[in-house]
Amino acid sequence: AETRKLVYQRSFWAMLILASLFSVLSTVTAPIAVEEIAPGYGGLDDPNLIDGLYANAISGYVFAMLIGILIVAGDFRHGTAVATYVAVPKRGRVFLAKAFTALIGGAVMQAVATPLGLLSGYLTLNTFFPEAAEPSQAIFVNTGLAALISGATLGVLGASFASLIRSQVVATLGAILWLFAVEPIFITTVPDQGKYFLIGLITGIMSLDIENSDFNYDSAAFFDPVTSVALLGAYALALGLVSLIVNLRRDIE
Secondary structure, eight states, X not given: OHHHHHHTOHHHHHHHHHHHHHHHHHHHHHHHHHHHTOGGGOOTTOHHHHHHHHHGGGGGHHHHHHXXXXXXXXXXXXXXXXXXXXXXXXXXXXXXXXXHHHHHHXXXXXXXXXXXXXHHHHHHHHHHOTTSOOOOTHHHHHHHHHHHHHHHHHHHHHHHHHHHHOOHHHHHHHHHHIIIIIHHHHHHHSHHHHTTSHXXXXXXXXXXXXXXXXXXXXXXXXXXXXXXXXXXXXXXXXXXXHHHHHHHHSOOO
């Protein structure tokens, strides 16, 4: 029922389109940004840098988190939460169903957006930057795996966060602020701790080798792929359990 409810919402399809556009723009503009804005990363003749440019295709993960928020907080926003939770004898089953739907929805969103981003990056580099180095074969597999894992886990994190906040607007703004402002600031100012943040863990899954002293950035400081996946999963599980316990003790209004 939760899956059907999500598919029939126009906001889901709007987010899917936005996630795809975001991934495409991230890979299309990345080569220009490197040459014009951030030369400290090196030139396009560096294979490691090219891998990093392709990795931008995963950028739509923020929308996976927003989908999780939509699935849970949407009921509270539209006043249907009471009917939804009362219809099932055990309230926990409703949250678990929503969390599972968020997991699937986030993974599907990334499964669509990321390949489009990779294709756009390939076309951009081969059309406008023919002198660019060739990427490693592993980057496409690593980015694909990171896309599915990040989409699934961030979907659950979004659902869990929204379950605690219950306000779709507040939860959405909080998620956007966290992923676009708080985490990037911490990763550049406290790089040793950046590997514990969501962006650092997603980067760790892709096993990139990029360094920029100007931005105090070194991907080698992140965890290895296995550890990154384990921590992401642990975050999603921990927040999900907290949300489940809290919701069993709170009234549904």
